[in-house]
Amino acid sequence: MTGTATPRRLPPPPPAELRYGGRYAKNPLAEATFWAMCRRLPSVLRQTARMAWAVDRRAVLLLLVCQLAIGGAAALQLTSTAEAMRSILAGGEVADRVREALPALVVIALAAAAGRVASALSSYADGRITPPLTTEADSGLVEAVCRMEAAARDEDGCADREEAAEMGVVRSHLMVQDATRLTAAGIRMATASGVLTVLHPLMLPLLLLAVVPAGVGALLHAKVTYETHYANVADRNVRQKMRSWATSRKFADEIRANGMTGYLVFWYRTVSERIDERTLAAAPRMLRITLVSAAIGGVFLLLTWTALAGLAITGRIEAAIAATAVVAVQTTLAALNQLVVYGAAMFHSALYLADMDGFLAHAAARAPDRGTSGLTGPLEEVVLEEAVYHYPGKEFPAVAGVSLTVRRGEILAVVGENGSGKSTLTRLLTAIFLTEKGRVNWNGQDVAGLDPHKLWDMSGLVPQNFAQWPLSVRDNVTLGQPREETDDLVWRALEAVGLRDAIDELPDGLDTLLAREHWGGTELSGGQWQRLACARALYRGAGLLILDEPTSQLDARGEHIILERIKEIGGGCITVVVTHRLENTKVADRIVVMEQGRISEHGTYDELAAGGGLFAELLALSHDR
């Protein structure tokens, strides 16, 4: 080598700094005051009760009865304690005093037993409500995401809001338990403080002062935890995605052979450490909050005990009442503490639930609202009139004014360089996206006014990135479709894509699981998966069949056979094939060439091959290769 210096290579950059801060994101805590947070609690309780009522009314009623029983038992225990104390602390023989106190002691024991039974039943009721409630929240979220307009998923911040909503699902697991404990504490606290007030009116205010600082502390603690969670949402979201890719069997070869392992591990660690850093940065704040609130609470508690001792020593309350007051203070204090802890937990849940509700409302608003009718007859033609589509955040439209007609029985090939708008065009043809300007008509009706699900009953699509469902072969073909009693149609679809022999050889034929990574079964090759995706679209017997590079992973013979078969069986439908293999466009009746979102050429294979345009140029290049 002579004097040419090798350019210095820089080490890989750290992962980009990400923030959950899309246009639609707003931290609900950013401006929330302490009282505003407290005021939210009753509405969270109501929401929890509503959700629980919807899943199991009997369990909710049982829960309520149990809470009242627990409160009643606590009140009974306290009043009986006062009675028992009076007898025990009175003058006379010990045996006589105990005998006299016996009825009250029996009531205390029975009330304690009743309280225990009620709390066991209350846990049972919670156990009945929580699993279906969590399932409801989880399934609701999955459904909301699945039902959104596909275009809405591309909007700024959508993925982050979805991740934040996931936390609401996780949190819903604790909601009933927290709400139950909160109400139980509330009831116990009300009864115990009632008894305490009767014993001496000064006791309750002092006690409240002892616990309120802890309450404020717990809520501020929850606020800081949520703020940290909020700051970490975007990082956690992308980390989760990277984790599943980095550890997926599917990408194992690519990661290893491209020497990406080291960087991926570095990336994962860096993002994790960044998340930890934010979490750790919050720790001193949390410690300060806890220490200050505990110190203030401690001073007030000391005052309470001093006041009680003072009242007893100066004889302003009798000894029996003072002894009962000790028990009542303990009970009230424990109940108040629980009230604070579970109040804070509920408040904490409320924040995540607000995210979940916010996302669900957003998803509902972005669900298709186009119309309720479908087509009356079979699909005869799809017409695009000056169709325009723009992705969010992009300067130029991906489809920039395309007019096109495809009729039943025709095969249309769409070709063009990468990024020229071919896939976007197929999304407009199938009404997955609606045009920003112009129209897409099916049988003369604007798809923007038709029920998309009725339209999609008539379409079949093999996208570039098709799903490899971890299900059986049969389910992979029939997914979402009504099944026939026999497997004839499944086999016919597999036959059409040249997969019959390969599936026949599998250990369980159509029942073979294609989920080796997860729970056994077998694994198909890339090309076989692609054939399976084609079989899935063919099985539907759709009126509009769209194949977006359906044969990119197939060998030449397989590709030829599939396209010929599609031509044979596609007589009753409109077929659109997007491809980079120009030789294959011979099967098409017409070809359109896309350039920068527009159709630059349109004609038959022979016309375009001889036309001297981009098609001819690309064809010549493919022949030279």
Ligand SMILES: Nc1ncnc2c1ncn2[C@@H]1O[C@H](COP(=O)(O)OP(=O)(O)OP(=O)(O)O)[C@@H](O)[C@H]1O
């Ligand atoms: N989800 C998206 N969000 C933003 N921009 C997108 C999105 N999908 C595609 N685009 C952009 O729209 C343009 C057209 O993309 P499209 O996928 O339709 O091209 P294509 O012709 O199918 O490309 P290829 O041959 O590579 O599959 C490109 O500039 C692409 O970057």
